[in-house]
Amino acid sequence: MSGPNEDNNTQLSSHIFGDLLDSIIVDVASECHRIAKLGLDRNLEEEEEEMRLSAQARARVADPSNSSETNTKYVVDIFGQTHPSVATEIFECMNCGRSIAAGRFAPHLEKCMGKGRKARLKVTRSSTAAQNRYLRGSPVSTYSPYSNSTSTNRLSNGTPSVAGEEYSNGTYEEPWNKT
Amino acid sequence: MSHSHKLVIKRSSMSRPPPPPPPTTNKDQQHQNPSFQEINIKLIQSGEKERLKELLRERLLECGWIDEMKALCRAFTRKKGRNNVTVDDLVHVISPKGRASVPNSVKAELLQRIRAFLASTAD
Numbered sequence: 001m002s003g004p005n006e007d008n009n010t011q012l013s014s015h016i017f018g019d020l021l022d023s024i025i026v027d028v029a030s031e032c033h034r035i036a037k038l039g040l041d042r043n044l045e046e047e048e049e050e051m052r053l054s055a056q057a058r059a060r061v062a063d064p065s066n067s068s069e070t071n072t073k074y075v076v077d078i079f080g081q082t083h084p085s086v087a088t089e090i091f092e093c094m095n096c097g098r099s100i101a102a103g104r105f106a107p108h109l110e111k112c113m114g115k116g117r118k119a120r121l122k123v124t125r126s127s128t129a130a131q132n133r134y135l136r137g138s139p140v141s142t143y144s145p146y147s148n149s150t151s152t153n154r155l156s157n158g159t160p161s162v163a164g165e166e167y168s169n170g171t172y173e174e175p176w177n178k179t
Numbered sequence: 180m181s182h183s184h185k186l187v188i189k190r191s192s193m194s195r196p197p198p199p200p201p202p203t204t205n206k207d208q209q210h211q212n213p214s215f216q217e218i219n220i221k222l223i224q225s226g227e228k229e230r231l232k233e234l235l236r237e238r239l240l241e242c243g244w245i246d247e248m249k250a251l252c253r254a255f256t257r258k259k260g261r262n263n264v265t266v267d268d269l270v271h272v273i274s275p276k277g278r279a280s281v282p283n284s285v286k287a288e289l290l291q292r293i294r295a296f297l298a299s300t301a302d
Binding site: 009010012013014015016018019022023024025027028029030033036039041097 | 215218219222228231232235236239245248249250252253254256261262264265266269270272273274277278281286289290293294297298
């Protein structure tokens with residue numbers, strides 16, 4: 001292997017790598033374009049909605065001629081300062097990276113983190129379904145299978161998945177994991 | 180590692196991929212320096228290009244690169260408006276940052292496999 005040939009190989013390899021990378025970049029861009037056009041990324045519309053609500057909240061706070069309902073919430077602290085009823089400081093959500101007004105952050109997080117919850121709920125449902133089959137088949141069970149399964153299903157649908165899992169699994173959590 | 184040293188030099192000097200050299204009819208050159216076109220054909224026909232691309236995609240997914248690029252696209256789409264965005268826009272949004280932010284380990288792994296392929300098909 002001569003020197004120039006090796007260099008050529010290296011350059012060729014980089015070129016091929018660049019080609020592969022460009023191809024993947026185009027794929028990603030195309031996918032994002034598709035999602036944008038089809039409106040599949042519901043966060044996009046919600047972002048505009050949230051920005052509107054944030055602006056509204058800020059406007060309400062800034063406007064001195066508000067209804068008395070808002071005014072009574074202006075508490076004066078020991079330094080004589082008043083704080084706006086809706087926190088106006090803007091910062092970045094660590095989950096999705098958007099700029100959110102502090103006063104809107106809790107409802108935003110509900111939706112933002114909730115997007116992951118939908119996926120986890122599905123997992124919970126399938127794992128509880130597997131548990132239900134096991135419970136019904138197993139002769140050695142402390143609980144009556146039917147009542148347990150129905151209550152399990154209701155719980156996992158209605159409550160946040162973490163709490164639901166803990167309750168429904170109870171003592172049965174361990175055997176599942178070991179198997 | 181001399182390899183990574185070479186990589187650094189190459190990366191800074193290559194901002195955009197050079198267009199593939201036109202296919203040459205000079206027999207000598209074809210014999211000594213396999214053109215990009217020739218290698219490309221071998222890559223595709225052997226199925227290695229597809230494998231390499233999937234490997235690269237998997238690595239980039241694992242390290243969060245793809246998520247970063249998608250976030251860039253989303254941010255751009257929000258600013259420009261959902262219906263005004265073109266694929267070309269997004270490609271231009273992602274390309275510079277994308278090419279620069281590939282982790283070195285990923286790049287090294289792919290380059291190693293490419294070089295191995297080149298060696299295995301050396302004339």
